[in-house]
Amino acid sequence: MKRTTYCGFVNEELLNEEIVLKGWIDNRRDLGGIIFLDLRDREGIVQIMADADISDQAWKVADSLRSEYVVEVRGKVIKRDAETVNPELSTGELEVEAVEIKIINKSKALPFVLNDSTTVSQEIRGHYRYLDLRQNKMQKNILLRHRVTQAIRQYLDQDGFIDIETPYLTKSTPEGARDYVVPSRVHEGSFYALPQSPQLFKQLLMSAGFDRYYQIVRCFRDEDLRGDRQPEFTQLDIETTFMDDEEIQEIIEELIAYVMKESMGVEIELPIQRMAYDDAINIYGTDKPDLRFDMPLVDLTEDMAETDFKVFSGTVERGGIVKAINAKGAADAYTRKDIDEGLLDFVKIYGAKGLAWIKVDESGLTGPIAKFFKDKPEEKAIVEKMEAEAGDLILFVADEAEVVHDALGHLRNRFGKELGLIDNSVFKFVWVVDWPLLEYDEDEKRYVAAHHPFTMPKEEDVDKLVSAPEEVYADAYDIVLNGYEIGGGSLRIYQRELQENMFKALGFSVEEYEEQFGFLLEAMDYGFPPHGGIAFGLDRLVMILAGEENIREVIAFPKNSSAMDPMTKAPSPVSDRQLEELSLYVDIDEEEQD
Amino acid sequence: MKRTTYCGFVNEELLNEEIVLKGWIDNRRDLGGIIFLDLRDREGIVQIMADADISDQAWKVADSLRSEYVVEVRGKVIKRDAETVNPELSTGELEVEAVEIKIINKSKALPFVLNDSTTVSQEIRGHYRYLDLRQNKMQKNILLRHRVTQAIRQYLDQDGFIDIETPYLTKSTPEGARDYVVPSRVHEGSFYALPQSPQLFKQLLMSAGFDRYYQIVRCFRDEDLRGDRQPEFTQLDIETTFMDDEEIQEIIEELIAYVMKESMGVEIELPIQRMAYDDAINIYGTDKPDLRFDMPLVDLTEDMAETDFKVFSGTVERGGIVKAINAKGAADAYTRKDIDEGLLDFVKIYGAKGLAWIKVDESGLTGPIAKFFKDKPEEKAIVEKMEAEAGDLILFVADEAEVVHDALGHLRNRFGKELGLIDNSVFKFVWVVDWPLLEYDEDEKRYVAAHHPFTMPKEEDVDKLVSAPEEVYADAYDIVLNGYEIGGGSLRIYQRELQENMFKALGFSVEEYEEQFGFLLEAMDYGFPPHGGIAFGLDRLVMILAGEENIREVIAFPKNSSAMDPMTKAPSPVSDRQLEELSLYVDIDEEEQD
Structure with missing residues (x-):
């Protein structure tokens, strides 16, 4: 029937x-x-x-x-x-x-009860993923993912974007994360790499004149796994020709609004707020600020330059900064022990050596360091700049700027959750723009690209690329949702000389960049158009929309934390014949095997 | 501006x-x-x-x-x-x-003139693919591909199919073609395999209850390359639950009609003709008949059993068959030399030892073997069954059935082109149904699956799976367009015992199939529903629609015939450090290097 x-x-x-x-x-x-x-x-x-x-x-x-x-x-x-x-x-x-x-x-008795996930280990869920996927939550998540991708495709199609597939068996490029490689049987000793992104292919498609490209495409990074990372992840990849950064952002905003409406029934107000990278760092301590709640980092460096509290004035003297956040009304929620043990340990993760604090009551500032500021300009500065009121808990970090921002930025996020400041039904997008082009890598003792080596420096900074690389800003933009970076993009370099200077600034020799990127440079000789685009982490976007905290929950068959498929048990050994065909030997260090 | x-x-x-x-x-x-x-x-x-x-x-x-x-x-x-x-x-x-x-x-002078492709080698086109893609033809082909995939997605979405992504880093399975493998850094000596198709994952998604799944997905096969093969190719993958083969075919027909209308403006008449596999082989000598022209293979075995022409009667005596095709009106188009050299060499490729022929003129049958049949029942049989008329050229192959079908099937296709019998504006689809489940592999001395080991045997043949495997037919169906197989599907096995019997029929030991497919068998213990589906070769479909003869022409960045990307030069050697991290040594046989 x-x-x-x-x-x-x-x-x-x-x-x-x-x-x-x-x-x-x-x-x-x-x-x-x-x-x-x-x-x-x-x-x-x-x-x-x-x-x-x-x-x-x-x-x-x-x-x-x-x-x-x-x-x-x-x-x-x-x-x-x-x-x-x-x-x-x-x-x-x-x-x-x-x-x-x-x-x-028929069915045997299931190894776990459906829709009662609190009792089921990740291991069991992974082993029986086909049963796990029968659960309401997983059905909803996978359906949501489908609706999101369909909305993306609908919008981009009607907006003239062409879906073009790029290769998965491609060239290994040492810049960036570690590649997954695929040994070639035909070309002994040679390997393909699985793409970390189709970046260069999409740029070449712009050179080919397709004008507007998109692809929902798998990408691969052989990195040690963290919370929401997977060896393979899905990217919404977009590239356009002849547009400036704001025009690209406008297209993307409209796309986001459409997707939110179609998949979630949520209206997003446009334009999306834009915030300079430097402001994001200074005010929120992070390049991906969660703007669902306030609590800015307030700069007290100048106010504390002369204070008797030597931890602060000493830091300022050594070129450091002093910043604070005000956890409004949280004075009673955290005991001295909570702060001096729990919160201190927390900021130490981010390199802070100490965490000074003040509570505010009807009588004014209290706590162990309050006495240093009593009746001094510092007290006035704190009260005014921190908008201190009775019941507030104010936390200070004094250190190098990077440590202060990292520690207070994370502490701010922690308070956002712990103090219930976040409305989980809100989706708060923000563009973070005007990024530095380069970052100095202390391990490698050289500059590395903040985004990637194909990012366009700001026109007014181009001349500094060789002379003062650290001062160069980029036509780069990230899109942040609820404190997660969900997408990053930029205008790209389209002139050979500038691209060569970029490679030089990154420490490449001519031989190195010709060997690795010669095909791109050669393409720039033949009418390469200005272009730019963006890439979204689709898994992460859907994770946030689904209200999940791990991308595993929105991927049908994810790997576990040791990059293994708990259902099929991949990866697994292959036959000697297969290895022989690939001219490979496996050489396992026996001592490591225990 | x-x-x-x-x-x-x-x-x-x-x-x-x-x-x-x-x-x-x-x-x-x-x-x-x-x-x-x-x-x-x-x-x-x-x-x-x-x-x-x-x-x-x-x-x-x-x-x-x-x-x-x-x-x-x-x-x-x-x-x-x-x-x-x-x-x-x-x-x-x-x-x-x-x-x-x-x-x-600016642009240097291009290495070749655009839109004048006859003068450009594949090598140059590949090296400068971004320029090649500027050519009108390639722009049209890539846009057509986009329109085809969009039409597919539109139809399947509105028909309730859910787009679900399956893993690319998965488990190596020795059944089928050779896998591309990906060494694991974390699990030394272990490898992922890139999927040859998401077959088992889609079956498990049916177990998970998603009911209707589709995906446009990359697949990988490390095979020696032929005309229209690539190491990576794109598959439209579809699976449904609780439907019989005809219901599935109906959905797919509607999909095909929609895609042809939307992407090509072509109306396809439904239902698409269905032809049993045995009929396709008997009448057209192939499991993928090109029905844009007639010229059936005619069986003359019985008529030739007693003939004086010993080549024929001897073949029949040894259990072989005699078949012929009639190239209508082609008698003058092929000289004796054309036939005895050109056409004979052609059928020899397919194992035929000879190619007998008769030309028909006003006086009747002529040519070297005509005298054997003169005024005999054979002559009458030839004239009647072949519908022989003056001007016809009739070609005979007498051999084992397989050789006869292969040789005449290919000869028929050659005549179709050479005699201009094919209207290139016609798109002729046909379902080839009722496939044998298994084929005997002479090299491996065992049965192999005609489609794959998860194909459902016909209900009435299930009992013969162990006793007479060669007699078992399957609920399998291919969709053929203009002589190309563009898709293949089947109902799938959903009961553990039957699946185990299938593995046994293929020569697996219990240990082997438990090791490789244990997760699938285990899933069948937990309410596995009946299901079936189909997979299309998207590259090949678009190739045919674009009027191309190689899938390279509809892929943005294809590999060349030695599985290399002529633009990026992938694959390429990787660093010793990368190999060391993967616990791999490359061992190249020096002698092979010359």
Whole structure:
């Protein structure tokens, strides 16, 4: 028999009609002569009533059913009695009076109870991912992901963007993260690399004149895994020609607004706020500020230059800074011990050596360091600049600027959560613009690209690329959502000389950059147009929209924290013949094997 | 200045307006005081007129321009004189009177002339792919590909299919083609495999209850390359639950009709013809018949069993068959030498030892073997069954059935092209259904799956899986377009015992199949639903629609025939440090290096 509708689609219009459903037994309640079954499919659940007086066949089969059996049910849609209506189901006013039930496939007892995830380990969920994906939350998340990608495609298509596929077997480039490599059988000793992004290919597509490109594409990084990282992740990749940074941002804003509306039903106000990178760092201590709540970092460096509290004045003297945040009304929420142990340990993670604090009560500033400021200009500065009121908790870090921003920025985020300052129904986007082009890498003793080596320096800074690289800003922009970087983009270099100077600023020799990027430089000889674009982390975007904290929750078959697929057990050893064909030997250090 | 429109979009509505265009110099004609420029962007070409009397600036810059320079043009849209209208351009009745021209980027002389592809080697095209892609044909092909994928997504989305991504770093499975593998750094000596298809993941998604899945996904096979094969190729992958083979075929037919309409403007008549595999082989000598022309293989085995022509009767005696095709009206087109050398050499490729022939003229059958049949029942059989008429050329192969079908099937296709029997504007789809489940592999001395090991045997044949595997047919179906297999699908096995029997029939030991497919078998213990689907070769489909003969022509950045990217030169050696991190040594046989 053919299925006539989905369980979740059973509605008043089908009343008194005979229908055929196929799905999984979600629940079974035996009331003697009558057995109630919850039948589940992707669209929802409907109650099946198997009454021995109506169909002995149906009742007998129903009697033998267990959870997760796959069954076919033929029956009549009827109204439930008023007192048995289930308001939690969309089908809750109806039920199906079974005429015939057929077992399609049986099921063992599941290794865990569905929709009760608190009791299930990640290991078990991963091993039985096909069962884990039956859970309401995972069904919703994967469907949301689908809706997001569909909305993206719809918008970009109607806006003239062309979906073009770029290679997965490509060239290894040492700049950036570690590549996954693929040994070549035909070219012994040579390897393809899996792309970290299709950056150069999309730039070459602009050279080819496609004008507007997009792709939803897998990318790969062989990095040590952290919370929301996976060896393979999905990127929404976009590139356009002949546009400046603001024009690109406008397109992307419209895209974001469309996606939020279509997938979440949320209206986003445009234009999205723009904030300079330097301001983000100075005011929020991070390049990805969570603007769902306030609590700025306030600069007290000048005010503390002469203070008797030597920790502050000494820091200022050595060229450091003093900043503070005001946890409004939190004085009573944190004891001295909470601060001197818990919060101090927390800021130490980010390199801070200490965490000074003041509580405010009706009498004014209190706490161990308050006495240094008593009746002095420092006291006035604190009260005014921090907008101090009774009940406030003010926390200070004095150190090098980088440490102060990192420590207070993270502390601010912690307070945002702990003090309940965040409205989880809000989606707060912000553009962080005007990035530095380069960062100095202390380990490698050279400059590295803040974004990537193809980012366009600001026109007015181009001359400083060789003479004063640290002062060069870039036409680069990140899009931040609720404190997560969800996308980053830039205008790209399109002139050979500038690109060569960029490689030189990064410490490449001519031989090195010709070897690695010669094809790009050569392309720049043949009418290379100005272009720019952006790349979104799709997993992370969907994670935030789904209200999840790990991208595993929005990927159908993710790897675990040791980059392994817990279901198939990949990676796994391959045969000697395979290795021989690839001219490879595996050489495992035995000592490491324990 | 911002671009106001595309070159190809300049039309009457813009008459007398000032516009800004950006694009490439496609052509330049200097008529002294006036220079005409063809400015090109993705949407087309428009003529720019730089007249020194109107703008000295524009004329001076125009004078310095060369092909493929990237420029910005500000100017007024005017009508061309009637005698200078260019009917080949959509913008041909208009031109842009330049007010200002700015050079954005220069270009060296290109290594080849655009849109004159007959003169360019594949090597040069590949090396400068970004220039090759500027050619009209490649622009059209990539845009067609985009339209095809968009149409696919539109149809499947509105039909309730969910786009779900499956992993690229997955488990190596020895059944099938050779895998590309990816060494794991974390798990020394272990490897991921790049997927040959997401087959098992999509089956597990059906177990998870998503009901309807699709994905446009890259697949990888490390095989020796032939005409239209690439190391990485793109598959449209579809799977559904609770449907029989005909229901699935109906969905796919509607999809095909939609895609043909949206991307090509072609109406396809539904339902698509269905042909049993055995009939395809018997009548057309191939499992992918080109039905744009007739010329069936005619069975003369019984008629030739007793003939004096011992080549035929001897073959029949040894259990072989005799078949023939009639190349209508081709008697004069092929000389005795053409047949005995050219065509004979051709069928020898497919294992035929000889190629007998008869020409028909007003007097009847002629040619070296005609005398054996003269005034005998064989003559009557030939004339009647072959529908022989004066001017026909009839070709016979007598051999084992497989050789006869292969040789005559290919000869039929050759005649289709050589005799101009094919209308290239026709798109002729056919379902080839009722496939054998297994094929006997002479090299491996065992049965292998005709499709893959997860294909459902026909219900009535299940019992023969162990006792008489060669007699088992499958619920499998291929979709064939113009003689190319563009897609293949089946119902899948969803019961553990049957799947285990299938593995056994393929010669797996219990340990082997548990090791490789244990996770699938385990999943079948937990309410695995009946399901089936199909996978299309997207590259090949677009290739046929584009009228191309190699999938390279519809892939933006393809590999060459030695699996190399001629632009980036991937694959390439990686650093010793990278190898060390992967616990790998490269061991190249020096002798092979010469």
